[in-house]
Amino acid sequence: MIKNNLHKVSIEILHKLSQTTEVTRITYEGPAIAIYTKSPEVFIENPVLISELATKFKKRLLLRSEPDVRLDINNAIDILYEILEAKGFSRSEIHIFFDSIRGEVHIFLPKYLPGDILRKVTIDIVKRTKWIPKFRAYYYEIPHVYKMIYSALVMKGGERVSQRILSNIGERIFRSPINPSQDIRIVGLGGVQEVGRSAILVETSESKILLDFGVKVGSQRRSEYMPRIDALDLILNDLDAVILSHAHLDHSGLIPLLYKFGYRGPVYMTEPTLPLTVLLLKDFIDIAEKSGFTPLYNDNDIREMIKHTIILRYNQVTDISPDIKLTFSNAGHILGSALTHLHIVEGIYNILYTGDFKFGRTRLLEPAYHEFSRVESLIIESTYGARNDILPPRREVERFFAVEVKKVLDRKGKILIPTPAVGRAQEMLAVIHSLINSKDEEYRIPVVPVYIDGMIDDANKIHIMYLEYLSNAIRGLFRESGENPFKTDYIVSVDRPSRRDEVINERGPAIILSTSGMLQGGPVIEYLKHLAGDPNNSLMFVSYQAEGTLGRRIVDGERSIDIIDNGRIVTIHIDMNVKKFDGFTGHSDRRQLLGFVSRLKHLLKNVYIVHGEPTKMKSLSTTIASFFKLPAEPLNLLETIYLK
Numbered sequence: 033m034i035k036n037n038l039h040k041v042s043i044e045i046l047h048k049l050s051q052t053t054e055v056t057r058i059t060y061e062g063p064a065i066a067i068y069t070k071s072p073e074v075f076i077e078n079p080v081l082i083s084e085l086a087t088k089f090k091k092r093l094l095l096r097s098e099p100d101v102r103l104d105i106n107n108a109i110d111i112l113y114e115i116l117e118a119k120g121f122s123r124s125e126i127h128i129f130f131d132s133i134r135g136e137v138h139i140f141l142p143k144y145l146p147g148d149i150l151r152k153v154t155i156d157i158v159k160r161t162k163w164i165p166k167f168r169a170y171y172y173e174i175p176h177v178y179k180m181i182y183s184a185l186v187m188k189g190g191e192r193v194s195q196r197i198l199s200n201i202g203e204r205i206f207r208s209p210i211n212p213s214q215d216i217r218i219v220g221l222g223g224v225q226e227v228g229r230s231a232i233l234v235e236t237s238e239s240k241i242l243l244d245f246g247v248k249v250g251s252q253r254r255s256e257y258m259p260r261i262d263a264l265d266l267i268l269n270d271l272d273a274v275i276l277s278h279a280h281l282d283h284s285g286l287i288p289l290l291y292k293f294g295y296r297g298p299v300y301m302t303e304p305t306l307p308l309t310v311l312l313l314k315d316f317i318d319i320a321e322k323s324g325f326t327p328l329y330n331d332n333d334i335r336e337m338i339k340h341t342i343i344l345r346y347n348q349v350t351d352i353s354p355d356i357k358l359t360f361s362n363a364g365h366i367l368g369s370a371l372t373h374l375h376i377v378e379g380i381y382n383i384l385y386t387g388d389f390k391f392g393r394t395r396l397l398e399p400a401y402h403e404f405s406r407v408e409s410l411i412i413e414s415t416y417g418a419r420n421d422i423l424p425p426r427r428e429v430e431r432f433f434a435v436e437v438k439k440v441l442d443r444k445g446k447i448l449i450p451t452p453a454v455g456r457a458q459e460m461l462a463v464i465h466s467l468i469n470s471k472d473e474e475y476r477i478p479v480v481p482v483y484i485d486g487m488i489d490d491a492n493k494i495h496i497m498y499l500e501y502l503s504n505a506i507r508g509l510f511r512e513s514g515e516n517p518f519k520t521d522y523i524v525s526v527d528r529p530s531r532r533d534e535v536i537n538e539r540g541p542a543i544i545l546s547t548s549g550m551l552q553g554g555p556v557i558e559y560l561k562h563l564a565g566d567p568n569n570s571l572m573f574v575s576y577q578a579e580g581t582l583g584r585r586i587v588d589g590e591r592s593i594d595i596i597d598n599g600r601i602v603t604i605h606i607d608m609n610v611k612k613f614d615g616f617t618g619h620s621d622r623r624q625l626l627g628f629v630s631r632l633k634h635l636l637k638n639v640y641i642v643h644g645e646p647t648k649m650k651s652l653s654t655t656i657a658s659f660f661k662l663p664a665e666p667l668n669l670l671e672t673i674y675l676k
């Protein structure tokens with residue numbers, strides 16, 4: 033039956049195309065259909081050939097060259113250098129990575145080529161190498177993480193073996209439905225009545241989908257560290273898909289473990305989510321090793337995840353199983369974060385899972401998308417869902433922050449800002465950039481060195497590469513003046529421990545952003561040790577401090593703290609000023625959560641609350657139920673909900 037479907041489409045496609053296109057076969061490639069040819073240049077020169085077929089068959093069609101006509105990688109590199117050097121790039125500026133699973137060559141350049149030149153270069157490359165190029169501008173520097181990503185995509189087992197991964201995924205997606213029942217159920221496996229280890233199973237009579245599979249990093253108890261997939265009668269190979277909403281470890285952290293245990297299906301995510309996730313996963317296993325633990329999985333499992341990753345754009349509707357279509361849209365939380373919309377059984381049912389989302393503007397991102405036409409069930413986070421979780425307006429928070437920063441810098445003190453590497457760090461750099469350039473003298477802060485330590489620099493580089501995902505304001509600034517807030521004259525990356533000592537011993541005011549965000553280890557501890565004793569300095573918290581962390585204890589007033597220094601416990605006294613700023617969060621506050629529900633309320637039949645402390649989940653569900661007269665309930669761990 034599967035073969036027959038594809039067979040029918042293949043015959044029609046072949047019928048439409050002339051002999052000169054040299055099409056050799058048509059196969060599934062994940063959710064799309066790939067057309068293999070010996071002459072890809074014919075299609076590149078006539079883009080309408082593919083677009084007309086795609087419209088006719090309502091399928092995503094991908095152009096692929098036959099592996100045996102592709103020039104071998106070493107010769108292809110020489111030709112690529114020759115073509116690009118002729119366009120004015122030096123060899124050291126050109127970074128070339130091959131994806132032999134898809135027959136694509138990904139070329140990273142310091143800037144984009146103008147459209148007409150890009151087209152000529154593309155045709156030239158395809159004609160001479162038969163590899164299909166994709167271009168991305170890096171503007172600044174390519175983070176190391178791309179080496180790992182592409183090392184997974186150039187496979188030793190031969191191209192045919194690696195392509196089988198994608199065609200197997202496709203055959204599963206387009207298999208004929210066998211079960212006509214319309215039962216749909218959801219089960220919370222983690223991230224319910226808590227923040228951490230997010231995982232939700234969505235099941236129809238036909239398919240099984242996992243939404244996120246995160247870790248609870250700070251959990252004291254081993255049993256609370258992982259989502260409760262163990263409690264299900266689920267064979268991993270029965271899973272149709274894993275969908276990753278965004279890169280943060282509490283949503284992504286244990287996906288490689290699924291591959292370690294034998295899962296070989298796809299994981300769907302947006303383009304920037306892949307490098308950000310790999311960056312965080314690598315750091316996660318490095319930290320485990322350094323602290324003397326055996327990591328739960330290794331690089332090979334991360335590579336297996338990369339091989340099975342399928343990238344989707346926002347608002348692109350994609351078949352992911354015989355009865356489910358997936359659409360991502362902007363969630364406004366971090367770079368690449370997505371709201372997950374599932375359209376089930378020809379649209380008889382539609383689920384929207386928010387993941388972490390911000391229904392409000394930040395410096396970094398546009399607010400979460402809300403213009404859905406069908407959503408019967410909403411699964412919504414509730415990090416700031418309690419009655420008193422109303423954050424002050426952003427403008428006010430920034431002004432308050434500016435006043436405090438000015439005070440410290442005026443007295444020549446240093447400001448230490450503990451921050452997670454992905455998301456908040458870039459948001460704070462964007463805030464600092466705007467305050468330095470403020471027209472209002474009262475809130476303008478002086479230009480001082482801004483040191484960034486930990487993985488912030490790598491995360492910055494990734495942000496610059498995906499400008500199209502960032503806020504209109506940041507894109508506008510970049511287009512008009514070439515400026516970007518993550519790479520300026522005053523930002524200095526602390527790239528080695530000796531540089532860290534220099535920063536600490538340097539006289540004069542400075543701002544230091546360093547990981548980890550809750551003072552749970554990382555370079556920030558080094559700075560804290562040296563800066564804590566001087567009341568002219570200031571420790572500024574700009575992100576959520578979880579219960580039990582050192583950050584939370586300091587926020588709650590503890591001033592004498594024990595830390596481990598070279599294997600010895602030393603006590604340090606916090607004489608530096610301590611300030612906490614609410615309102616820089618990438619989550620929706622109570623008002624924004626209710627605002628989002630209010631936009632969708634005419635569509636909704638049910639609301640399910642996840643991702644929050646129990647009291648916050650309860651408070652949000654009670655309010656939604658009474659305010660909007662909608663059935664709303666907090667999900668409980670392992671409770672099965674049948675959607676009606």
Ligand code: ZN
Nearest residue numbers: 278280365388
């Ligand atoms: Zn998050």
